[in-house]
Amino acid sequence: MSDVTGIGVGGGDVLGERRRLTNLAYRLLGSLAEAEDAVQETYARWYAMPPERRDAVRAPGAWLTTVAGRVCLDLLGSARVRRERYVGAWIPEPLPDRREWGGGGGGGADDPADRVTLDESVHMAFLVVLESMTPAERVVFVLHDVFRYPFAEVAGIVGRTPAACRKLASSARRRVDTAGAAHAKPAAARQAGVVRDFKEAWEAKDIGALVGLLDPAARMAADGGGLVGTVLRPVDGADRIAEYLLFIAGKAPGLTLLERTVNGRPGLVAQHDGVTVTVAAFDLADDGRIGGIWVVRNPEKLRPWLAFGAAAASG
Template identity: 50%
Template sequence: MTNDEPAIAQALAERRHLMSLAFRMLGTIAEAEDAVQETYVRWWRMGSEERAAVQAPRFWLQRVTSRICLDMLGSARARREEYVGPWLPEPLPSQVFSRTELDPADQVSLDDSVSSALLVVLETMTPAERVAFVLHDVFAVPFDEIAATVGRSPGACRQLASSARHRVEQARERRATRREHDDVVRAFASAARSGDVQALIAVLDPGAVLRSDGGGVVTAARHPVVGAERVARFIAGVVHKYPGCDVLEQETHDGLGFAIWDEGHIIGVVTLDVSEGVVTDVRLVLNPEKLSSWKTP
């Protein structure tokens, strides 16, 4: 083994950590992979002596990945304005980015940080707010280190994270407990299967919103569907149109959701938000580019 090989091996061992970080900042696996790949390109470009001089490869790689994500978030906003239909973050199976060695309470917090509900909130933030929040509140990075990453003072980074945290906490306060969420989602599913529009309306908030993300690749609603009756009729229409599909209960980072399968192929994932005993938001991801983590029913 050459002197450089231990540093290379240590850097490669950090890929899962970097992907976990980049996904929370960018919202899709493909974009996260691009950020991590660019990080490693910059690592390989350094000479052997430079790599050997890096005492903590994880922190070097984490900082570079964060800077790349910060740049990507700026251009992503422009791309998403041109996206066909609503843009939604990529939904993940519950085991993706989970860590079994964590205390269960810490795991719940970590799982929530990749939920579609939270990622939607993160999309409303400035790139700097999002990076500061993810680094500090999810990965416990000190503000001095965050300051070096985003090019602002530690005090400014603290304010960025505080502003982001306030928005996240407001969204969390409205959400149901996991047990209530799953009970309401099962009632929603029962009503959807029956095709009873009135039963669906009964489990939907009057201002419920359904967003479907087909990305221009597959057919989906080009605009959000708003209002309990409209959402109920839209869902009933979809169920009637695709009677041969298997809609299976699926654990997600948002709680109970659904995976839609057609002849063994994943064609959609549904995640929902519940508040005060009714469904407030329905997210239907149909874009096949955002279903890469779902392999088998």
């Protein structure tokens, strides 16, 4: 993978590093809220230093990256414990592409969601694989393979030797390869067409069409966080997923489904009375059918989407 931002670790304006740090932290943590907290903590440590110490830092960008990486590493360790107690599946926080909402909301340049570059290193299938890694694997892999930091610099951030970091990166790559999360990106128009067909089949309650759009080995996971109702365990197989989707269609009248970009790929957003209540991300299998569906209903993870109301739905 190429450098997400094209920005190195050199100096420059300290506050100008915020976008790069947010990009890094989101990929490391899978949560926009936690990423923003990590970046805030990084800047807090920077400004807590006496002015003379800050002036002595030759490369502020490198300093900030090191601190942010260590903060995220610590957060990942505690997050693993919290997620073991999480109700149902834990799915990374989905991100909107505000440009397609026709001015229907958004916080502008100061909003953390607007600082995250929507590329292949944030598509949901990839983020879910990152969740399976150990904290050290994830930090090393993201820093080296996604952001292209040399192992010598990564070693200083995670407190390991360069050789140990190479082993961690290799282990992480095997996880990605095994999960198939690094397969070629489908053309946006191709995935958009499949998602549109899926939307229309769901609205028509056409179980045959739904089954035909799903890979036989497809898996669907949903995240309600214990705050809203949803399936607690992944649903496997095209037939079972289609049956569950029709069950939900009967239980959720009045929903409006919108075709919108989710983490850089075509997905669906469900709104009720103009309020976003569900965001669904999709991944296509090699045969072009849907292989993975990630449904986020936890309202705490939908905050970046709540600014988009009914006025934007027609955009």
